[in-house]
Every structure is written in structure tokens, then in C-alpha cells.
Amino acid sequence: MSRFSLYDDEAHPSPWQQTWQAFKSSHIALVGLALLMLFVFFAFFAPLVTPYDPNSQNTEALLIPPSWAANGSITHLFGTDALGRDLFSRIMYGCRVTFGTSLLVVIIAMLIGVTIGTIAGMLSGVRSSVMNHLLDALMAIPTLLIAIIIVGILGSGLVNSMWAITLALIPQFIHHTRSFVRSEMKKDYIQSSTLDGANYLQVFYYSILPNMIEMLVVQGALALSVAILDISALGFLNLGAQAPLPELGAILAAGLDAGYLAPWNIALPGITIFLMVLSITIVGDGLRSALRKRVNR
Amino acid sequence: MSQILDVSGLTFRHSGKKRWLKKPEIFALGPIDMQVMKGETIAIIGQNRSGKSLLAKMLAGAVEPDAGTISLLERKYWSVKHRTARKRADITGIRMIFQHSSESMNPGISVGQILDEPLRLNSSLSEAERKDLIADTLVKVGLLREHFYFYRHMLSDGQQQRVSLARAILPDPKVLIADEPFAALDPTIRSQTVNLILRLQKEMGLAFVFISHNLGIVRHIADRVIVMDNGQIIESGKTETIFRWPQHEMTKKLVLSYQSLIPQQTLR
Structure with a gap:
């Protein structure tokens, strides 16, 4: 069928482009995004950009102050720790370990939580309730305590602590997804989809998921x-992470030994963790308001 | 005129089970018998809580009746509860327009995706063919092809109503059921929508069953009127007959309340 329309040339931005347009309008969110991109860059390319091996010890250069201090040197940007390891390289690798594992943990928890929550939301009666409260016992205790208990049973180590945190994060996702799917399933547009013959999977994918992204971003x-x-x-x-592994919390703990002598060994990893959490919060908030603008304005 | 929809003995009982701290609700609908001819317009009128919306939902298959059958062109029309039976049957014969509300259109996906759904699930058209058909239908209901990319919040109430109409007529149905399709619209848009539906009905040979409280429109477009009260059909017949010689108390009240607005007319 051939048609002649001048208007077809007009660009229609895709949902993601619209979200980006709305996101761009907030400057704070953009700064947060730049910061987050930096951490993501470190997480992916740390081996390529680090000046030193994070674990190589150098007895010639113990506790060198950071480069901006009076007696610091530019060869070690953030100075060195008590074993003569370059702190800048260690923090970059620390971003890789801490940020990377956290991202992995959240993605796994989200996949499991959203799956169980959706099933619970679409079922009804006792089955729904059972699915919903499957992991509720975990919510009785703070996440860190659960993690300590699990680490206590399985033994310490980064992988064990990852399992522990994944388990602790799942119940929130289940509850939020279930209540969201519940309220959504009652709406008329879901009913017209089911009247068209859509099965549960199609209803979820085409009708519920596009509306759920905002909730997922906030919770994520x-x-x-x-x-x-x-x-x-x-x-x-x-x-969690054991001694030689450059993990931000572990670096901070190691810096504690020489805390009075070399305060930058505590301050710099601490600031990194702070900035990481801050940028995630800012980007999450900006993304949420951008998504809300896309659908409501 | 040939009969396309035959409803016999349709009954719905509100679940009488007594729940904890809750009295059993007493509401029963039916049994309802009605026939719909090809190209016919039927209006269902009645007070609130008389079971009109429930009847519409049952006709569209959204609510499973406790007894009775709906046959479309001599074949049983299944409700959503019977998934496997519906897979084999033609489920696009009866289409429903829901009561207009903020929940009648999915806010998260574009108009194009909303309209694509019935075709994707119920036809073997390719994506390009579907897009062409959707564009044609959008023009048919008085929207622009550009509305394909619009979201719910960018459309006015009247335009949203047109989208619902487009979604309903896309798979070329036999019967269109609408629950108060004109309620949320202002008089000019309402007249436009009425004319649009009348035109589509003529073009496509649709049977149109609608619920309305606006007796002016009912009198204007309906061939037959069904009056419901408390879950029962209390009167049905040709529009003019019902409006001029109402038999039942309730019908008389409804018609009087409408005609008291038009001073020159009196009941004979």
C-alpha cells in the first residue's frame, strides 16, 4: 500500500529517547550520571588504566602521602598503604569488586524477586499468599545480620557474602512486585488484553512490565x-572479601591499622564508597522522575 | 435481517458464600434471553445497580455466567475462563468498549502498541500489514496516523474514546458492546462519536449493544431498547414503543424523567 504523507518524516522519539530527554533536563542527575559512569568505567576497564598492579608490594615506597600533600609524589596519585601498594590502583580495582559484585547481586535478586512476585500477584488465594510470604522470615532481621549468619554458616568469602546479600534483598522485590501486579491486574486494560486472548506471560510482558519499570528503577x-x-x-x-582482594571495605579496614600515620588510607576508600552510593541514589531519583514525566506529562 | 447473537437463560449469582465478618451479598442477574440481529442497535437502560454493566461484561466474555449460553452465529461464545476453548474459537466476534476511565488505556505503551495487541494475538498478519491496518483504522475513527506514537497522557478524553473504539473494531467484529460510551464526553464530541459509530455500523454491518443513561441518544440511535431493573429485563421492544407506551412502572419513571425535560411532549 503506497501512501503519500509529508508528516511521516517527523521523528517520533522512542520511549528511551524520551526518557533521556526528560533525564537531561535535570543537571544534578547528569552530574550523578557522570560520576556513576566513571565508576562503571573503572569496573570494566580497571586492568587497562591502573598504573600499578594492585597487589604488588613495594618496600621502597611505604605510606607515601597522596600527590597533593607537601611531601607526596605524583608517581603515586593517592599515595601508598602500609605494604607499599598503590592506593589509586587499589581503589580502581575496589570499584570493580564492590560495584561489580553489587550490580550482579541486585540483578540476580531482581530477577528472582520479580519472577516470584509476579507469580504471586497473578495467582489468587492461598497459593498467592504462600508465594508472597515465601522468604518473609528473612525480613525479620536486618540484612547485615542475615549476611553475618549466612557467612557464619558457610564461612567467610566474597562469594558467600554475595549469596547472603542476594537472599536478603529478594523479599523486598517480591512484595513490591506482588502488590504492583495485584493492583494492575484489576485494571480495565488488562481485562481487555485477556479478552483478546493474551495469556499470563503476554499480559505481563506487554501490559504490566512497561508500567513497572518506574517501580523497578526505584527499588533497584x-x-x-x-x-x-x-x-x-x-x-x-x-x-566478606578476604585480605589481598582489593575490596573497598577491606581496603578501609586495612588502612585502619596505620590510621593515625596515614589517614588517607581510610579517607579515600571511604569517600569512594560515599560517592558511589550518592551517585546511584541521584541517578535512580533522576531516572524515576524522568520515567514519570514520560508517562504523565 | 439475520440473527447473529443469541443469548438464552444467562444467569449470574453473586457468590452467596458467607465470608468472615461479611454478610453474603444478595444480587442475582437473569435469567436473560435476548437476540441481536445483524446491523441492529440495542440500548440497555436502567438505574444504577440494575446489572447493566455486568450483563455487558458477560456478553463480552469477561465474566463467566453461572448458567445459560451465548451463541454467536450458532456457535458457542466462551468466556475468558475457558482458555483452551477460546483458543480454537473465534474470539474477536464480540468486542467490548469499557466504561471510560483513567484505566481503560494502558499508560505505559503507545497507542500503536495498544492497537497492535488484538491483531498480534488473533491474526496472522505480518508486522508491516498490521501497521498499515492500524493506520487505516486510526483514520477511520477520526484520528491521525501520527497518533500511532502517542501515549495516553497526550490524548484528550474524546481521543481516548476514539482509540478504544479503534481497538474494538480492528479485528472486524460482528457485535460491538459498549458500556456508557458517551458518558465522559461533552455534547459536541458526543455527537461526533455517535455519528462515527453510526457510520462505522453502516460500513461494517456491526450490531451495536450499548448501555446509556442518556435517553436522548438512546431514542436517537437505538432500534430496540431493553430496560433492566434489579438484574431482570423488565421490558423490551422497539424504541418508539417503549418511549410512547411504556408498560412497566420503572420504565414509565425513566421515560417521564426524560420527557419532563422536553416541555412540548406529553405521555399519551
Whole structure:
């Protein structure tokens, strides 16, 4: 069928382009995004950009102050720690370990939580209730305590602490997804989809998921900051990542030994964790308001 | 005129089970018998809580009746509860326009995707063919092809109503059921929509069953009127007959309340 229309040339931005347009209008969100991109860059390309091996010890250069201090040197940008390891390289690798594992943990928790929550939301009666409260026992205790219990049973180590945090994050996702799907399933447009013959999977994918993204972004950002804090807390307590592994919490704990002598060994990893959580919160918030603008304005 | 929809003994009982801290609700609909001819317009009128919306939902298959059958062109029309039976049957014969509300259109996807759904699920057209058909239908209901990319919040109430109409007529149905399609619209848009539906009905040979509280429109477009009260059909017949010689108390009240607005007319 051939048609002649001058208007077809007009560009119609895709949903993601519209979201980006709305996101761009907030400057704070853009700064947060730039910061987050920096951490993502470190997470992916740390081996390529680090000046030193994060684990190589140099007895010639113990506790060198950072480059901006009076007696610091530019060869070690953030100075060195008590074993003569370059702190800048260690923090870059620390972003890789802390940020990367947190992201992985949140993605796994989100996939499992949203799946169980959706099933619970679409079922009804006792089955729905059972699905919904499957992991509720975990919510009775703070996430960090659950993590400590699981690490206590399975033994310390980064992978064990990842499992622990994943388990602790799942119930929130289940509850939010279930209540969202519940309220959505009652709406008229879902009913007209089912009248068209859409099965549960199609209803979820085409009708519910596009509306759920805002909720997922909010919960995902929240979960990601919780995961980062928990992973570094477990590393700090020497229950998570073990000694030579450059994990931000573990680096911070190692810096504690020479805290009075070399305060930058505590301050710099601490600031990194702070900035990481801050940027995630800002980007999550900006993304949420951008998504809301796309659908409501 | 040939009969296309035959409803016999349709009954719905509100679940009488007594729940904890809750009295059983007493509401029963039916049994309802009605026939719809090809190209016919039927209006269902009645007070609130008389079971009109429920009847519409049952006709469209959204609510499973407790007894009775709906046959479309001599074949049983299944409700959504019977998934496997519906897979084999033609489920696009009866289409429903829901009561206009903020929930009648999905806010998260574009108009094009909303309209694509019935075709994607119920036809073997390719994506390009579907897009062409959707564009044609959008023009048919008085929208622009550009509305394909619009979202719900960019459209006015009247335009949203047109989108619902487009979605209903896309798979070329036999019967269109509408629950108060003109309620949320202002008089000019309402007249436009009425004319649009009348035109489409003429073009496509649709049977149109609608619920309305606006007796002016009912009198204007309906061939037959069904009056419902408390879950029962209390009177039905040709529009003029019902409006001029109402038999039942309730019908008299409804017609009087309408005609008291038009001073020159009196009941004979």
C-alpha cells in the first residue's frame, strides 16, 4: 500500500529517547550520571588504566602521602598503604569488586524477586499468599545480620557474602512486585488484553512490565546502594572479601591499622564508597522522575 | 435481517458464600434471553445497580455466567475462563468498549502498541500489514496516523474514546458492546462519536449493544431498547414503543424523567 504523507518524516522519539530527554533536563542527575559512569568505567576497564598492579608490594615506597600533600609524589596519585601498594590502583580495582559484585547481586535478586512476585500477584488465594510470604522470615532481621549468619554458616568469602546479600534483598522485590501486579491486574486494560486472548506471560510482558519499570528503577537503586554498603561492611568486618582482594571495605579496614600515620588510607576508600552510593541514589531519583514525566506529562 | 447473537437463560449469582465478618451479598442477574440481529442497535437502560454493566461484561466474555449460553452465529461464545476453548474459537466476534476511565488505556505503551495487541494475538498478519491496518483504522475513527506514537497522557478524553473504539473494531467484529460510551464526553464530541459509530455500523454491518443513561441518544440511535431493573429485563421492544407506551412502572419513571425535560411532549 503506497501512501503519500509529508508528516511521516517527523521523528517520533522512542520511549528511551524520551526518557533521556526528560533525564537531561535535570543537571544534578547528569552530574550523578557522570560520576556513576566513571565508576562503571573503572569496573570494566580497571586492568587497562591502573598504573600499578594492585597487589604488588613495594618496600621502597611505604605510606607515601597522596600527590597533593607537601611531601607526596605524583608517581603515586593517592599515595601508598602500609605494604607499599598503590592506593589509586587499589581503589580502581575496589570499584570493580564492590560495584561489580553489587550490580550482579541486585540483578540476580531482581530477577528472582520479580519472577516470584509476579507469580504471586497473578495467582489468587492461598497459593498467592504462600508465594508472597515465601522468604518473609528473612525480613525479620536486618540484612547485615542475615549476611553475618549466612557467612557464619558457610564461612567467610566474597562469594558467600554475595549469596547472603542476594537472599536478603529478594523479599523486598517480591512484595513490591506482588502488590504492583495485584493492583494492575484489576485494571480495565488488562481485562481487555485477556479478552483478546493474551495469556499470563503476554499480559505481563506487554501490559504490566512497561508500567513497572518506574517501580523497578526505584527499588533497584535502593537495593544497589544497600548491596554496596553491605558488601563493603562485610569486607570491613573481614567476613566478606578476604585480605589481598582489593575490596573497598577491606581496603578501609586495612588502612585502619596505620590510621593515625596515614589517614588517607581510610579517607579515600571511604569517600569512594560515599560517592558511589550518592551517585546511584541521584541517578535512580533522576531516572524515576524522568520515567514519570514520560508517562504523565 | 439475520440473527447473529443469541443469548438464552444467562444467569449470574453473586457468590452467596458467607465470608468472615461479611454478610453474603444478595444480587442475582437473569435469567436473560435476548437476540441481536445483524446491523441492529440495542440500548440497555436502567438505574444504577440494575446489572447493566455486568450483563455487558458477560456478553463480552469477561465474566463467566453461572448458567445459560451465548451463541454467536450458532456457535458457542466462551468466556475468558475457558482458555483452551477460546483458543480454537473465534474470539474477536464480540468486542467490548469499557466504561471510560483513567484505566481503560494502558499508560505505559503507545497507542500503536495498544492497537497492535488484538491483531498480534488473533491474526496472522505480518508486522508491516498490521501497521498499515492500524493506520487505516486510526483514520477511520477520526484520528491521525501520527497518533500511532502517542501515549495516553497526550490524548484528550474524546481521543481516548476514539482509540478504544479503534481497538474494538480492528479485528472486524460482528457485535460491538459498549458500556456508557458517551458518558465522559461533552455534547459536541458526543455527537461526533455517535455519528462515527453510526457510520462505522453502516460500513461494517456491526450490531451495536450499548448501555446509556442518556435517553436522548438512546431514542436517537437505538432500534430496540431493553430496560433492566434489579438484574431482570423488565421490558423490551422497539424504541418508539417503549418511549410512547411504556408498560412497566420503572420504565414509565425513566421515560417521564426524560420527557419532563422536553416541555412540548406529553405521555399519551
